[in-house]
Every structure is written in structure tokens, then in C-alpha cells.
Amino acid sequence: QSALTQPASVSGSPGQSITISCTGTSSDVGAYNYVSWYQHHPGKAPKLMVYDVSNRPSGVSNRFSGSKSGNTASLTISGLQAEDEADYYCNSYTSSDTVVFGGGTKLTVL
Amino acid sequence: QVQLVQSGAEVKKPGASVRVSCKASGYTFTTYAIHWVRHVPGQGLEWMGWINAGNGDTRSSQKLQGRVTITRDTSASATYMELSSLRSEDTAVYYCTRRYGGYANFDYWGQGTLVTVSS
Secondary structure, X not given: OOOEEOOOEEEEXXXXXXXXXXXXXXXXXXXXXXEEEEEEOOOOOOEEEEEOOOEOOOOOOOOEEEEEEOOEEEEEEOOOOHXXXXXXXXXXXXXXXXXXXEOOEEEEEO | OOEEEEOOOEEXXXXXXXXXXXXXXXXXXXXOOEEEEEEOOOOOEEEXXXXXXXXXXXXXXXXXXXXXXXXXXXOOOXXXXXXXXXXXXXOEEXXXXXXXXXXXXXXXXXXXXXXXXXX
């Protein structure tokens, strides 16, 4: 099972919006609405930001939103804030009853 | 409140095995699956496997199959991940995490356990 494909890095200025893509296959992202997004500061545990493609857990800002089209899922962060600077990972359930993560995207807030 | 508390850091020699524990509290242990994920320094998150805490069924990644064993002790509300034939590339922070609802939703995470493999 190959890792899902994410851009290595994205950047934006405070107040702007950015989108991170997550491309898989018809056996994972395209097959199920089981894509989640995590914010990770190295040394700390990852934090669930979006689940089941577009749902936000309680307590997560509505500046974070998710969507999916075909084999590609996306995370959009609007109104960028300095505290959003982190690594972001997508993951997906697969047809093999396993889970696969994306390679991760480093978000820099300029 | 839900908590997953992992065992402490380990230093192992190549070829050895390591067992990391993850003790759950604040919810009914057998209701949710526990997954294991690792973060290799400078690399991304890697899914390792999972266990159905209710019936003990397990599944592991193809890459680690044969080297990773996940078990649970319902009386202790604990899950264990054992990785054998350790290599330097296994040096990583290992996390246990609870799956909630959908198949890829990991809502609570342990604090992480650093495993260092070095001769």
C-alpha cells in the first residue's frame, strides 16, 4: 500500500486561505468517505482536525474544512493564523481493511 | 476523560524486540479499536496495525507483517505492540490511538514512546 500523495510544503500569509491536497486511488480515498486530517507538531501527539472527509470534531475551529472529489481529498484552512503552522497529514481507510497515511505537508505561515 | 497512557522510552540493539504498552481509561475499552502509528524522525506518520479490543482481531501493514504483533488484555484495559528484528530504521516515536466512528478517525492519542535502535 503506497502512501497517499501530499505536497511537501505550502505557505500563506496570515488571513489568507490555503488548500492541501491528498491523492490516493480507487482502493482508498476514492472508495470510501473515510478520509481524515491531522495536525502534527513534532514531539506532540497528532490532533484530529477533520474526519469522514468533511466533519469537524468538537472544539476544532470552523476555519478548517475538508472535501473530496474522486481520488483526491482536500483540507482548506481559511483565515490563516500563526498557530496553524504545523505538519498536516491525511489518512484513508483502504479496501484491504488497513489505513494509509499521506506523506505529510509542512505548512508555513509567512 | 479519555486517556491513553503509554510505557516509557526504550533503547534496543539491532535484532532485538521491543514491546510498548498503551493503557486506556475513561471509556469502555472493548468498544473501540486501537491502532498503532509511528513517526520516524524527519519522515511522516506510518500506520502499523490495529486491534479490535472487543474480539482481539488484528490487522497489520504489509510492510511490517511478520515483525509486528498487537495484543490486548481486557482485564487491564491495555494494548501491546511488539516489534521484532529491530533495525536502525525502526527508531521512531510510537503512538497508540483510539479509532472513533469511521475507519480512519483517530480521536485520542497516547503521549508517544520513543524507541531508539542503536548498537
